[in-house]
Amino acid sequence: MAMTEALRGILIPFLGTVLGSACVFFMRKNLNDSVRRMLTGFAGGVMAAASIWSLLLPSLEQSKSMGKLSFVPAAVGFIIGILFLLLLDKIIPHLHLSSSESEGPKRTLSRTLMLVLTVTLHNIPEGMVTGFVYAGFLYGDTDITSASALALSLGIAIQNFPEGAIISLPLKAEGVSKPKSFFYGVLSGVAEPVGALLTMFAASLFVPLMPYLLSFAAGAMVYVVVEEMIPEMSAGKHSNIGTIAFAAGFVVMMILDVALG
DSSP states (O other): HHHHHHHEEEEHHHHHHHHGGGGGTTSSOOOOHHHHHHHHHHHHHHHHHIIIIIIIIHHHHGGGGGGGGGGHHHHHHHHHHHHHHHHHHHHSOOOOOOOOSSSOOOOOOHHHHHHHHHHHHHHHHHHHHHHHHHHHHSSSSSSOOOHHHHHHHHHHHHHHHHHHHHHHHHHHHHTTTTHHHHHHHHHHHHHHHHHHHHHHHHHHTGGGHHHHHHHHHHHHHHHHIIIIHHHHHHHOOOSSSHHHHHHHHHHHHHHHHHHHH
């Protein structure tokens, strides 16, 4: 029963990407800059709140037996998570939506594939986060409940919805067919449930390291927010819409985690 619950929870974020990608069939125009900033800001707020309430706080709680050194697993895991994403950023070629110049190794890849790789890069830590949390629920001696794990899944699904749309709609605007645009949007999210499953089963072998694993996932998420989302929500003409949406996303995720946890 618990395993079925975990598998369902792992698929919920992917459903958010699928629904967002499906916007290509219902929306005629591409997202304008204000809407894109708003959606990116909201997604960033959700991820920032999830890294605190769903990951860092449980990591600290599980380390209370270490007394004054209870911060060590959270601090060490967080830093390693940042460095891991920094490494991925260097070895995976990708292109930000607001930029015309790719990052990472120079490859002769199409703009479409580069955009898909960008969102895939976002989804790797999100999949790991979901996997670690459900591993804590299934195997760890933790305070992670079914409800709090579900809150995280719902929060990531909410922020995956705009990510799917941000991939599929610009592709359609560039002349890619609707079915192909939808396919590429969905493809960008496949890494998430796959990564979550692999992470969940791998984490089951390292239950004593759970505080480090949770904070590792938090570091990875914070890296994505600071490196990718905040610059994108602030790009172009000055506007406060991204900041307001970030705050809204942060509050929504906090409410979900506290109310359901």
